Amino acid sequence: MSDENTSSPEQDAKRGHKALGLWPMWYALTACLAAAVSLVVITWFMFNWLIGSPPRESPKPLDITTQLELAKLAFATVAGLGALVALVTGYRRQRIDEVAQILARKTAGDTAHDATERRITELYGQSVEQLGHEHAAVRLGGLYALERLAQDKADHRGTVVSVICAYLRMPFLPREIPADSYRGGTYHRYLREGLNRAAQQELQVRLAAQSILRGHLVHHQGSDKTKFWPGVILDLSGAELIDFSLQECKVFMVNFEGARFIGYTGFLTAEIGIADFIGSTFHGAVTFERAALGHAANFDGSQFKGTADFKGAVLGDMAVFARAVFSEDAIFTRARFKGSAYFSVAKFAAMANFTEASFKRAVFNGAEFSGRATFESAQFDTGPELAGATASYPENNHIWPDRWRTESAASDGMAPLVNSE
Incomplete structure (x- = not known):
């Protein structure tokens, strides 16, 4: 078999993504993360603009309570990122399952149609032969x-x-x-x-x-x-x-x-x-x-x-x-x-x-x-x-x-x- 008829796994994956209308995984995650960060930044600035930014004060040492709140915020951010990754992964899995079902139904329909046409052709040929x-x-x-x-x-x-x-x-x-x-x-x-x-x-x-x-x-x-x-x-x-x-x-x-x-x-x-x-x-x-x-x-x-x-x-x-x-x-x-x-x-x-x-x-x-x-x-x-x-x-x-x-x-x-x- 010539090289023109062979393809690498990466090429097969690209063709599969294109057929399903999906982006590569790393591209989808990068885009989602960028969109999420952009949304947070825009929301923060819009919120400050609406209520007015507080005047700058001299920084004070962080107490224990504030550090704990920052830690909670960090964990929440990590959890949000994990949820985002899970959401993207779940969507892709659902999309793949839906397309697989559609393809399965189409394949079954094509198979039934081919079988029917084959029976019709056989019946027609036998009938004409009988004449x-x-x-x-x-x-x-x-x-x-x-x-x-x-x-x-x-x-x-x-x-x-x-x-x-x-x-x-x-x-x-x-x-x-x-x-x-x-x-x-x-x-x-x-x-x-x-x-x-x-x-x-x-x-x-x-x-x-x-x-x-x-x-x-x-x-x-x-x-x-x-x-x-x-x-x-x-x-x-x-x-x-x-x-x-x-x-x-x-x-x-x-x-x-x-x-x-x-x-x-x-x-x-x-x-x-x-x-x-x-x-x-x-x-x-x-x-x-x-x-x-x-x-x-x-x-x-x-x-x-x-x-x-x-x-x-x-x-x-x-x-x-x-x-x-x-x-x-x-x-x-x-x-x-x-x-x-x-x-x-x-x-x-x-x-x-x-x-x-x-x-x-x-x-x-x-x-x-x-x-x-x-x-x-x-x-x-x-x-x-x-x-x-x-x-x-x-x-x-x-x-x-x-x-x-x-x-x-x-x-x-x-x-x-x-x-x-």
Whole structure:
């Protein structure tokens, strides 16, 4: 060991005094004695000044009584000095004891914290390892262990949610989903019939993962607020989600870019701050009825292969449905678009129902309405934009915004919309 890492006892003592905020003993005693002598001298002179100094007289021999009094005064002075030394020593001892207790409590707290963090790290590592196990029961155990960790330790919730989302983002289903697999009830029936035993077990694990997420995001008047995880960000981009539901949930941000929703998908009365559904596909009915999509909702290029229900939904600063494809009914009855709503080049293969919807700005340029379209009682803060939009013709049941109508049909049976102004 080098000399730089060694230190003498004197150096250690100096560092200890500095840490405790104490002076060296000789320095403390010297300072106390000097202060005491100064106080006595000042007190003597102040006393003489207040009562007046007695006139000087010729000195007289000291009698026995006076000598005894002087001796008592000397002993009292010595006793006072001893008491002062004892006081200084006692203070230092008390100070050292107090600091020692504080350090002991801090050390105990640090030890307990380190032990807790060590247990959490071990539990987290074991749980993540279980998610990769070949047996579904072990994977389920890992999921529920992570859930318990996140519930007990709020600081780890973001990490746990990210792990569960990463698990759901792993591929599971074939890329091609049969067209009739999602019709009539949930997707479970098709999976039970079409998947082998191992895949059926994996389905149960994935459904449990989805249930865990929803269970801690439910937020309504009667829900258990102690189980709610606020400020959660769900990154489920590219995930395969089966009978997925965030009904009555409150989420800060979701990323479903490129995700596939199989079976029934529910966002009924959900509250989502930022919702990214770019390029997502809904293989089944989906409902956003009375949902609140606060800041931005982006469905650019999304495909809705089942009914898309946005009845009474509130969409915030921006709602993008550009290039979206609605294969079944698109229901936006009484929906409120508080910002700009973009349906440019969107395709409505069945009914497009915007009855009593309200728009701040509505852009339907290049949209295609192959089924019935109705904007009955719809309200627009500014005139709707329908340049280049086309609709099926003849169709006498279309209800367009004021001053818009269809012209004669082209060879493909679609008629352009024109403004009568």
